[in-house]
Amino acid sequence: MNGPAERPAPDAPRRGRGRPSRREADAGPGAREQILRAARDEFAARGYDKTSVRGIAKAAGVDSALVHHYFGTKDDLFAAAIEVSLGPALAVPAVLEGGPEGVGERLVRYFLSVWENPATRVPLLATLRSALTNEMAAAVLRGFVGRVLLERVAGDLRVSNPKFRAELAASQLVGLAVLRHVVKVEPLASADPEEIVRMVAPTVQRYLTEE
Amino acid sequence: MNGPAERPAPDAPRRGRGRPSRREADAGPGAREQILRAARDEFAARGYDKTSVRGIAKAAGVDSALVHHYFGTKDDLFAAAIEVSLGPALAVPAVLEGGPEGVGERLVRYFLSVWENPATRVPLLATLRSALTNEMAAAVLRGFVGRVLLERVAGDLRVSNPKFRAELAASQLVGLAVLRHVVKVEPLASADPEEIVRMVAPTVQRYLTEE
Numbered sequence: 001m002n003g004p005a006e007r008p009a010p011d012a013p014r015r016g017r018g019r020p021s022r023r024e025a026d027a028g029p030g031a032r033e034q035i036l037r038a039a040r041d042e043f044a045a046r047g048y049d050k051t052s053v054r055g056i057a058k059a060a061g062v063d064s065a066l067v068h069h070y071f072g073t074k075d076d077l078f079a080a081a082i083e084v085s086l087g088p089a090l091a092v093p094a095v096l097e098g099g100p101e102g103v104g105e106r107l108v109r110y111f112l113s114v115w116e117n118p119a120t121r122v123p124l125l126a127t128l129r130s131a132l133t134n135e136m137a138a139a140v141l142r143g144f145v146g147r148v149l150l151e152r153v154a155g156d157l158r159v160s161n162p163k164f165r166a167e168l169a170a171s172q173l174v175g176l177a178v179l180r181h182v183v184k185v186e187p188l189a190s191a192d193p194e195e196i197v198r199m200v201a202p203t204v205q206r207y208l209t210e211e
Numbered sequence: 212m213n214g215p216a217e218r219p220a221p222d223a224p225r226r227g228r229g230r231p232s233r234r235e236a237d238a239g240p241g242a243r244e245q246i247l248r249a250a251r252d253e254f255a256a257r258g259y260d261k262t263s264v265r266g267i268a269k270a271a272g273v274d275s276a277l278v279h280h281y282f283g284t285k286d287d288l289f290a291a292a293i294e295v296s297l298g299p300a301l302a303v304p305a306v307l308e309g310g311p312e313g314v315g316e317r318l319v320r321y322f323l324s325v326w327e328n329p330a331t332r333v334p335l336l337a338t339l340r341s342a343l344t345n346e347m348a349a350a351v352l353r354g355f356v357g358r359v360l361l362e363r364v365a366g367d368l369r370v371s372n373p374k375f376r377a378e379l380a381a382s383q384l385v386g387l388a389v390l391r392h393v394v395k396v397e398p399l400a401s402a403d404p405e406e407i408v409r410m411v412a413p414t415v416q417r418y419l420t421e422e
Binding site for chain 1: 258339340342343344349352353356357372374375376378379381382383384385386387389390391393394395396397398399402406407410411413414417418
């Protein structure tokens, strides 16, 4: 790997996963970013099966060869697009700083704000859909959960089985997103976020901090 | 509607939704059941988009016309197949009988047993996948949650906002299924069910019984 060791910012273009970087200077500096954004939007709108590298190239206004040059296969590009969509999760460790008191409430509040905002909800929803229907997407999500949730979050928890605890907290939040934003059951779908915080924060607090 | 008022057992063949029953005696008595089972399996294996009425008819060993005769459109058949897959949820009200004490534990234990058993897990997983990718499936699931969870379960709860509470409990359980059985994050995916019961039962108990 010639790539830098630092994790790039969530919106920055990034290298293909596990392949050596090729000459990257032969297109405009914004081309990778444009391709990545087009990929995220195309996969979100059409799903994995119906999205083609050619369609992404067209949406990004570049040649298909350039897409392959930067990102390799459709699978590599899909993985990169999912990681961009998961950007909001990168803020979770910061949300959890500030100690154990009130951590459940801060996390639930942050999670709800991400899902109330269409700009972050739409790509997250697409990732969730992809992970439920495509083993490749599930593997990307699994890897991301492993790196972000488990290594960064669980490392700070002062309870037994911190990874298990972090995943239980995630399970409550993911289930909330599924029923509120995808299946849209009422009254949950229209419930006041504050009412949800009041009920769900103690759950997350217990998972993350109480034996 | 000429149909009987009673809800059929989960595995029984059932009428098309909202359409008058037609002459039903002109095929073997097992034909409807066979079609329904084939529909459930085909939708589970291929997803909504890639499943055809013709393919279901072939798998059931009947003519496509008979499928249309019994179930109407592909959408009607899809709805009927989802409802069959959701059969295990019909047992939830019985699980909740026996009063508020220990209700969280009984419900989590039942939910885990349904998901550990491939015979019930596979069709449930297919329904969850469908609901996350298809608005028609989401509507069926929404209707089912409305009838089963809300009318039958919430009616017995002695807390404020019983429907909201029942949905919060469902959100925890659905999220657990997603992370454990679909995304398969470790250590949750391999965790001992008893360990999960110990952590999650108090959550469900609180949602369903505590102010």
